[in-house]
Amino acid sequence: MNILVTGGVGFIGSHTALILLQAGHNVVVLDNLCNSSVETLNRVSQLIGRKPVFVQGDIRDCEMLDRLFLKHSVDAVLHFAGLKAVAESVAQPLRYYDNNVHGSQVLLQACADAGVFNFVFSSSATVYGEPAQMPISEACPVGQPTNPYGRSKLMVEEMLRDVAASDPRWRIAILRYFNPVGAHKSGLMGEDPNGIPNNLLPYIAQVAVGKLQQLAVFGDDYPTADGTGVRDYIHVMDLAEAHLRALEALYTRTGAHVWNLGTGRGYSVLEMVRSFEAASGKPVPYRIAPRRPGDIAACYADPAKAERELGWKAQRGLDEMMRDAWLWQSMNPDGFR
Template sequence: MQTIILAVALVSSIAWTNAAQGPLLLPAQESLAKIQRHGYVPFKRHIPSNLNLRGGGKGNVLITGGAGYIGTHCAVTLQEAGYTVMILDNFSNSCKKSIERVGEITGKSIEKVFDVDIRDKAALDKVFKENKVDAVIHCAGLKAVGESVREPIAYYENNFVGALNLIKAMSAAGCKKIVFSSSATVYGNPAKVPITEDFPLQCTNPYGRTKFFIEEMLRDVANADPEWKVINLRYFNPVGAHSSGKIGEDPSGIPNNLMPYVTKVAIGKLEKLTVFGDDYDTPDGTGVRDYIHVMDLAKGHVAAVDKLFSIEGEVVYNLGTGHGYSVLDMVKAMKEASGREVPYVIGPRRSGDVPTCYADAAKAKQELHWEAKLGVKEMCQDAWNWQCKNPNGYREEAELAGAKK
């Protein structure tokens, strides 16, 4: 009589090899009677798909736009969580030095970096054909609201067409797990706050519409093909930097986002801040936003990638703190963090902006087991630390001098 010994592993299953049949898996929850009757249960049916049995780690994650602000912070948190990170970027608004800094923080360099534009379908196909990619975080794209109003065609071409090319390349390679960096701009001007994921979507600018159309495309793809697993992350307003000061937000030219502009004014790189409108229906008349520390946001991406391996179809999550702060609140907080004055003037409202926008992130807390931990004080302290340690961003003084010649 054959003796069967059961061992319960942390993954609630055990594996062994049958000489005739190859690798097999015995789930701990299977009854002994069923096992004796059938002999075994096929290994493939029960192994958790986020386990990389080929040599450690959780799997290979490709970050598009991985040299940028969000991408680099995601790369750090993914590496620290045990994933192998690959980066794809065209470096139009970023540089390779940011990727080197990720390696300095984690102690592990990113070996695969692809200098590719997501509008180049052939180049994308080559990346997926030649590399094993288990999941994608799609961060690449243009992201300035005001610029999108002035140059809508560029935004539709870069953001929407680029995403379409990416989905095609992924599908052809059999890689069907994606976390998409969407935005709270898809909600437009909400009737009330805080905003939950089931709020009506009513974009007020081309940037927001590109995010909305990409979400809809991914939703349709997931509905048509059950192998696709999609998580759309609607982030609110990322600010701050890694506490080491090695990576942070480094916009090309004049910043479009509030906090890098504020830090450049505080350090003396820019003369004054222009506040776009002080006649909104808010406590101090300036726009109110849900500012979230970029490291909290990055950890939300790790939670989303983990979740990809257990969901069905497409899921949406807000990533925010659930608290709204005005432009002048943030100016005051940066003044306290830096000990510097932040001169400002009031300008006209900016086209496409909404008065108030902040999240209800309860769904992410419940299903992703994630919530923002860091407050405005830490956001400003880390943003200031990055600015002081990198007054010219990732560019060295020698590079800047050379560029002026």
């Protein structure tokens, strides 16, 4: 298949592009490089001897999309392009709605115009908001996300359900991620945020490597075992493999389908710190800071539906996540730069 991967230079998109290439697909990566480096694709080539076609552009550029679909005979789209920082979304909601919601609408229109109806969407567990129960299954209610980032993801999900209901040709997978971490086991690919990291593990890694002075732990008064937030962390390679399984599942399914992608196990911030210290042999000093707007106490998945319907289950545990993240950070202290 010829597969378009939007946001394919980013953390999850690049690892998924690698998996798709390894599976024998042709991959076209579209990315505006707002929070990523094209060096990522050179690392993909270094690892497997194949490199995706790269197009620098924005998903809001409808004329560019029309040319891309025509030139590359696209069969399916994996849509990762989007802004993803919770705190930033609270401060800049209009930017998030423009990029994540409007951008997805433009992309979907280009898909429809080109006759491309196989679509995999990178969504988020934030659409569940403050969950009423744990673990979170796909049957749990959505509609009350606690921040604009989560609301932007939910808006796109609703858009996808509407287009699927409007035309039986659509085959859509909505993948609700929990917390992707880790890196490729080679240490050549990993998470490389611009500026101060928004996500926990890159921040921990940059403290351990000496790039940042200390970790800020946002809140130690949550109703959890040690007072810090609990999340379900999933290795990025497990996540990438799930996208291939979801794409294959669409061969036999029409309409829109939702799957949670997580491990089913939650770890607190302080558990993550201790685990990373053990993997790296480096201290990770931290300070307690006030809670961030939009954060919740605990969030972890019930991944049974993905195992049952996709034949997928996370295989890599916390030790492997920490080891691979440290290898990436220690080999690339300044990321891809």
